[in-house]
Amino acid sequence: MSEAALRVMVVDDHPMWRDGVARDLADEGFEVVATADGVGSAGRRAGAVTPDVVLMDMQLPDGTGAEATAAVLAVSPASRVLVLSASEERDDVLEAVKAGASGYLVKSSSRTELVDAVRATADGQAVFTPGLAGLILGEYRRMSQEPTTDPAMPRLTDRETEVLRYVAKGLSAKQIARKLSLSHRTVENHVQATLRKLQLGNRVELTRYAIEHGLDEPPA
Known part of the structure; x- marks a missing residue:
């Protein structure tokens, strides 16, 4: 999949973080087709724009990232979900994978690591922060x-x-x-x-x- 064709959606309830990640990805040549701040909006917008990759936070105001992952994949099954979370808790990681996430990256990752992880996720690889x-x-x-x-x-x-x-x-x-x-x-x-x-x-x-x-x- 070429980067020019790669369409990304960012799900996070912190506007500054969400907009910053979206900017970084746009600067790297990805097309950010939507952003969302919760489970409900993630499902609605994923169904409308069918992104290639969804960057997903685990802590959302109306539910968990695992619930949002399931909601996204229910309406856009071809999308791949990469969790980007501050949490490194075992239960969060396993719940995300069980819900259908392709990988799990912590927010302390560098911009380069994030960009590489989005590319790898788009290519069908399972991407995890090394400790996870x-x-x-x-x-x-x-x-x-x-x-x-x-x-x-x-x-x-x-x-x-x-x-x-x-x-x-x-x-x-x-x-x-x-x-x-x-x-x-x-x-x-x-x-x-x-x-x-x-x-x-x-x-x-x-x-x-x-x-x-x-x-x-x-x-x-």
């Missing part, structure tokens, strides 16, 4: 170690799980290949095999998979 990526990977680790009583749930090999963890960090196949001393094709084969096993369509859905199987509950 570790939280999501912890859910994957628990998924791979805990026994399942569901015979229909597929089991991944150790190598597939290893590759999947790097995918969740947002690494490309070439970067994963270098880290694991594998060929690019071998990594791609593992990714495709994992997607087939889990019956998922893309890398963003891989991140959601861990949450949707009850892994937001603490281990017994």
